[in-house]
Structure formats: structure tokens, C-alpha cells
Amino acid sequence: MGKLVRDRIPELIRESGRTPHVVTLSPNAYRRALLDKLREEAMELSAVQTTEPMLEEAADVLEVLAAIAVEHGVTLDTIGEVARTKREKRGGFAMRLWLEAIDPGPEAR
DSSP: OOOOOOTTHHHHHHHTTOOOOOOOOOHHHHHHHHHHHHHHHHHHHHHOOSHHHHHHHHHHHHHHHHHHHHHTTOOHHHHHHHHHHHHHHHOOSTTOOOOOOOOOOGGGO
16 A cells, blocks of 8 residues: 655544554655656546545645756746746647647658
């Protein structure tokens, strides 16, 4: 059942009368666990249908993303700046565009 958990989870488990068994991950194992956790949280986010659960799951995704950023020596603000630059160059997703296909250009024929 091993998985990455938030820092206070072992404390909360103890408060409920149960005994958690935890280890501290090595830096490499931690980075892999963060990516696994990001996939887990993204899957949970994709399953929600209403606003309140969406907010909870999006907050979890954001928390994991913040931890990944710290592991790479950056902040969420830095990631936000990169996102803004990409949005200016390539656009965002507000138009809800779905690319069906791309016809080859004349040079490919």
C-alpha cells in the first residue's frame, strides 16, 4: 500500500488510534514518488463532476506541483511566468480547440 502522503498524515493516523509505518524516501525515490502522486491526483481530478470536489482535487495537484518545483529549485511563481510566456506565444485553452488532423503541406507531396 506504499504511497507518498502529506506530512501530517502519520500524525493524523496516530490521533485516530492506529499506527502508521513510514520511511523517509531518498531524493531519487522522492522525485519518482512525486510524479506518481501527480498522476494519481490528476486521475482523481479527471473523475470529478462538480465544482467543490474539483477544487479539492485541483488543490492536491497544485500541492504536488509545488513540491516538484521545490525539488527542481524553482517556485510556482517561476512556473507561472513560464506558463504566461507560453500562453503569449502559443495561446491558452480558452477557445476549446480540438485538432482533428493536419493535411500535409505542398512540400510533402
